[in-house]
Amino acid sequence: MKTLNIAVIEGDGIGPEVTREAMAAADAAGRLCGAEFRWTKYPWGTDYYFEHNRMAPRDFLDQLAGHDAILLGAVGHPQVQDHVTLNGLLLPIRRRFDQYVCLRPAFLYEGVNSPLAGKAPRSIDMLVYRENTEGEYANVGGRVYQNSDHDVAIQTSVFTRRGCERIIRAAFEKARTRPRKRVASITKSNAQGYGMVLWDECFAGVASDFPEIATESLLIDRAVMEFVRRPESFDVVVASNLFGDILTDLAAIVVGSMGLAASGNIDPTRKSPSMFEPVHGSAPDITGKGIANPLAAILSAAMMLEHLQLDAAAASIHRAVADLLRTGGPRSPDLGGTAKTSEVGQSIIARIRG
Numbered sequence: 001m002k003t004l005n006i007a008v009i010e011g012d013g014i015g016p017e018v019t020r021e022a023m024a025a026a027d028a029a030g031r032l033c034g035a036e037f038r039w040t041k042y043p044w045g046t047d048y049y050f051e052h053n054r055m056a057p058r059d060f061l062d063q064l065a066g067h068d069a070i071l072l073g074a075v076g077h078p079q080v081q082d083h084v085t086l087n088g089l090l091l092p093i094r095r096r097f098d099q100y101v102c103l104r105p106a107f108l109y110e111g112v113n114s115p116l117a118g119k120a121p122r123s124i125d126m127l128v129y130r131e132n133t134e135g136e137y138a139n140v141g142g143r144v145y146q147n148s149d150h151d152v153a154i155q156t157s158v159f160t161r162r163g164c165e166r167i168i169r170a171a172f173e174k175a176r177t178r179p180r181k182r183v184a185s186i187t188k189s190n191a192q193g194y195g196m197v198l199w200d201e202c203f204a205g206v207a208s209d210f211p212e213i214a215t216e217s218l219l220i221d222r223a224v225m226e227f228v229r230r231p232e233s234f235d236v237v238v239a240s241n242l243f244g245d246i247l248t249d250l251a252a253i254v255v256g257s258m259g260l261a262a263s264g265n266i267d268p269t270r271k272s273p274s275m276f277e278p279v280h281g282s283a284p285d286i287t288g289k290g291i292a293n294p295l296a297a298i299l300s301a302a303m304m305l306e307h308l309q310l311d312a313a314a315a316s317i318h319r320a321v322a323d324l325l326r327t328g329g330p331r332s333p334d335l336g337g338t339a340k341t342s343e344v345g346q347s348i349i350a351r352i353r354g
């Protein structure tokens with residue numbers, strides 16, 4: 001039996017509720033291919049913040065470093081500003097472990113309705129490559145004359161040739177393995193005339209190494225329109241940190257629910273642990289009601305298994321999710337059902353076990 005050490009940060013709000021189901025699904029799937037998981041839970045997030053005035057202990061990155069992967073639930077609390085929760089936990093993890101690929105699939109499952117009319121099952125199938133270590137999330141800037149009439153805030157985006165080229169290249173390499181072989185790059189380089197012009201130059205340069213891949217470059221304002229008008233036409237999409245984040249919420253809703261949106265923050269070199277988390281946040285409005293959709297967390301666990309090269313285990317989760325949705329299995333209220341989080345989770349496990 002192969003044992004993998006996974007750090008678990010359940011975090012805030014519905015984080016613990018959905019992460020519980022994701023761990024159970026991974027345990028069931030792992031057993032199928034001779035793998036087991038040693039889960040180490042770290043109680044970090046806003047409860048920790050209320051006690052210690054920080055989201056995690058000073059050495060939290062060192063504590064995480066030795067694990068094979070990190071599974072995260074959600075962070076955020078209505079009484080704590082979101083920049084505190086994000087900068088205190090999530091972003092330092094992404095940067096320290098150089099998780100420069102944020103991979104976010106959006107797939108229209110059979111049995112799930114898109115809010116857009118007339119979309120056939122499986123007709124929308126895109127993979128967004130979000131740059132994950134720099135760009136608009138670089139956290140460079142400052143404040144002066146705070147809380148006065150002269151209050152000044154400077155927020156700088158950071159785009160580097162290395163940072164742009166490596167995420168764009170990762171997107172092209174993936175596109176090469178997919179049937180449609182298309183990459184769309186999304187910027188706002190007409191208005192962001194330094195960083196995003198560099199991005200466009202890098203895109204053109206990397207594209208020339210992949211002549212078999214069809215490309216398009218869209219400005220973000222046109223891209224949001226086309227995500228609604230012709231979502232089927234997108235295959236692999238590559239975008240900056242901020243644009244990738246916004247576009248993947250849109251893509252998640254176009255394929256039916258935030259409750260199905262999984263993500264991986266990946267260090268492709270495998271030198272450091274990668275982190276897997278549902279795209280959704282802590283959802284304080286439904287916390288404790290037991291009705292959160294666990295499928296985004298479960299699908300994130302499947303991405304983790306794939307990254308850990310447990311392909312058969314990952315495939316068993318993907319099959320279980322597709323089967324549950326296709327056959328009208330229990331579904332949570334975001335998908336029009338009445339099932340509890342635990343019912344959905346148990347139904348997935350029953351399907352994994354066959």
Ligand code: GGG
Pocket residue numbers: 072073074075076086245277278279280281282
């Ligand atoms: N499940 C992840 C989570 O809680 N995310 C909160 C968030 O605000 N994320 C923003 C981001 O991924 O950039």
